[in-house]
Amino acid sequence: xxxxxxxxxxxxxxRRPDRAAHSAALLVAMLATWLLLSGYFEAFLLTLxxxxxxxxxxxxxxxxxxxxxxxxxxxxxxxxxYWPWLLKEIWLAAVDVTKxxxxxxxxxxxxxxxxxxxxxxxxxxxxxxxxxxxTPGTYTIRxxxxxxxxxxxxxxxxxxxxGGDMDRRVTALEAG
Numbered sequence: 001x002x003x004x005x006x007x008x009x010x011x012x013x014x015r016r017p018d019r020a021a022h023s024a025a026l027l028v029a030m031l032a033t034w035l036l037l038s039g040y041f042e043a044f045l046l047t048l049x050x051x052x053x054x055x056x057x058x059x060x061x062x063x064x065x066x067x068x069x070x071x072x073x074x075x076x077x078x079x080x081x082y083w084p085w086l087l088k089e090i091w092l093a094a095v096d097v098t099k100x101x102x103x104x105x106x107x108x109x110x111x112x113x114x115x116x117x118x119x120x121x122x123x124x125x126x127x128x129x130x131x132x133x134x135t136p137g138t139y140t141i142r143x144x145x146x147x148x149x150x151x152x153x154x155x156x157x158x159x160x161x162x163g164g165d166m167d168r169r170v171t172a173l174e175a176g
Contacts, residue, residue, distance in 0.1 A: 019066060023060075026060070027053055027057045030053040030056060031053050035049070069121070078173045079173065093137050096154075097153060100154060110152070110153060111152045112141075112149065112150070112151055112152075113150050113158040116146060116147060118168075120171075121174055127173065127174070128167060129143050131170060132166065138150055139152075
């Protein structure tokens with residue numbers, strides 16, 4: 001009798017090969033966050049903080065919630081180029097919204113637009129939707145079957161999104 005095929009993305013024993021790397025990265029991120037937020041450098045408190053982080057990672061591994069989407073370390077290098085671009089877009093949109101609110105001559109024309117999301121994964125679509133929402137003057141209302149419904153403060157903002165630059169950048173971010 002032939003053996004059962006292994007699950008996709010596993011090493012044949014039911015475990016994902018990158019699970020240890022994601023767990024280690026999560027532990028390092030949690031330790032760094034704890035250290036930055038606590039500000040304590042006494043041995044006893046450092047030990048308790050480290051033990052807490054190890055316990056949380058152990059529980060997360062036991063619950064099998066550590067994977068490529070819950071802690072996407074594979075995006076780290078590409079995020080270093082995406083974030084500066086996104087921050088620039090957030091700044092430009094904030095200036096535009098401020099001008100529209102303060103100037104009675106600039107039109108506010110609320111617009112709904114339905115965009116196609118070309119990302120292959122749920123993670124990519126969430127990054128795209130969150131990037132839209134982070135940009136002032138736009139808000140993601142719904143994601144459904146590779147379509148994103150967005151409310152924009154102005155027709156120009158909707159047209160800018162329809163141009164697809166953000167969609168292309170997020171798709172490039174998740175590729176690889």
